[in-house]
Amino acid sequence: MIIxxxxxxxxDRKVKLNELAEQVDISVANLSNLKTGKVKAVRFSTLEAICKALECQPGDILEYQDNE
Structure with missing residues (x-):
């Protein structure tokens, strides 16, 4: 399971949803769905833009958790 x-x-970075959506150039609705884990996929270009805007690594945003 990916969390x-x-x-x-x-x-942690005190960034609001609408601010990040504007920086990443995606809709607030799509970013909200990503934030709440309601998406099945994310483009690497979107992940890259989010990491650049938040100055983080993909592993800071996505976490694998074993279901067992």
């Missing part, structure tokens, strides 16, 4: 930790990274 999205975008909300935690955004909170």
């Amino acid at each position: 999205v930790r975008l909300d935690r990274v955004m909170a």
Whole structure:
């Protein structure tokens, strides 16, 4: 299972959803879906833009957790 930790990274950096959406150039709705883990896929270009805007690594945003 992949857990999205975008909300935690955004909170640590005090970045609001609409600010990040504007920086990454995606809709607030799509970013909100990503933040809440309601997406099945994310483009590497989007992940790269988020990491650049938040000055983080993909592993800061995405976490693998074994279901067992």
